[in-house]
Amino acid sequence: MCNLSKNVVVNDETLSILNNINLNVKRGETIAIVGASGSGKSTLLGIMAGLDKPSEGDVKLGGVGLKNLNEEQRANLRKDMIGFIFQSFLLVPSLTALENVMLPAELKGEKNAKQLAQQWLEKVGLANRADHYPNQLSGGEQQRVAIARAFITHPEVLFADEPSANLDTHTGHIIESLLFELNRENGTTLILVTHDEELAEKCDRMITLHGGEIIAPEARHADVV
Template sequence: MAKILNVSHLTKRYISGTKELTVLNDITFDIEEGETFAIVGPSGSGKTTLLGLCAGLDRPDAGSVELCGTDLASLNEDERAALRNREVGFIFQNFQLLPTLTALENVIVPLELQGFKSPTRSGQDLLDKVGLADRFHHYPSQLSGGEQQRVALARAFSSNPSILFADEPTGNLDEETGEKVVKLLFELNQEAGTTLVIVSHDLELARRNQRILRLKGGKVIANESTVPL
């Protein structure tokens, strides 16, 4: 199986006042196409920073990231954005929907950017899959948190990404709603065959994936296979 993500000796530092903080220290791992992969660790362990580096949203101080066969260091800002538009989907803890667009419009934005034919039909089909066929024309402010995250799920899968990064996808949801969203996430992912990378502090969610990378203090303390629940 081909590797879709190769992370090698990744280090990231930030300046805080007069101090230099090493947020990630010599991180190395890879992910195969179609794999489901969780990154876990306590708050402040570097999970979200690592996700941003893997997606090319930020640059490391040392080490390399190869995403979908491309060394991100070889790309400028515009080229990295173009790669993300083609290959990457995102789901965020705080949904990140555009407030002035309806649910359907939010879902079809990535499709329009890529010049898809019949984006409206595709968007409607995806919203139907996540149980929001009666919410096409509702704005985010008219939707519950769980409904907003389901719109975000539909948007993330709309352009058939090769890899999907989910940063604490249930972090702002109650347990019951979060469970429904997780179930949908894995169903859509299995149907699409997308590589899934989930950042979470929720070990139960992490164990649903095929592999778990455990971080502590910016270092990898374990990289283990699981028997997904």
């Protein structure tokens, strides 16, 4: 990620959301982006994941620059390389837990999407809730379904936006452990946005954003940019 900026125009006024962000994330690395509300964490996550476009600069994912890709190409890239976990789970309300997990695999054209989804539900401990709809599941259970959905396509990068913020402390810890465990098993690069210092501590690296700028890139166990 080099010289990344994001500006938005609100009521004829240009607001700078992100300013001159430079960051390099290695394959298999876990990285936490922390900062106060409105510091630009989610915007940065969206741009890194190809959900949004930067105003300036570019993001390269596996050597592919996202700036010059159109929405279709970015969608294909997300399908092949990226997994997501969201604070509000974002399951499709009209599909069961099993069907939600199957969805990315089916979009990718995996023939055995159902078996894969069943295996992943088993891994997250929800095999017995496969036929339940999201509103029949607790918050923790919904987030476990979201984790299974994120891993089913074996993404190279997993983006997590405040994965435990909507959960109580105990459930939050369970979800965090599950996330890190599966991440380790699959060798996925994990980029997570969080308020939670404790969760950020579990990552290899922590980036602090303030007013749209990185103010404290802090080394843990890996190389620093």
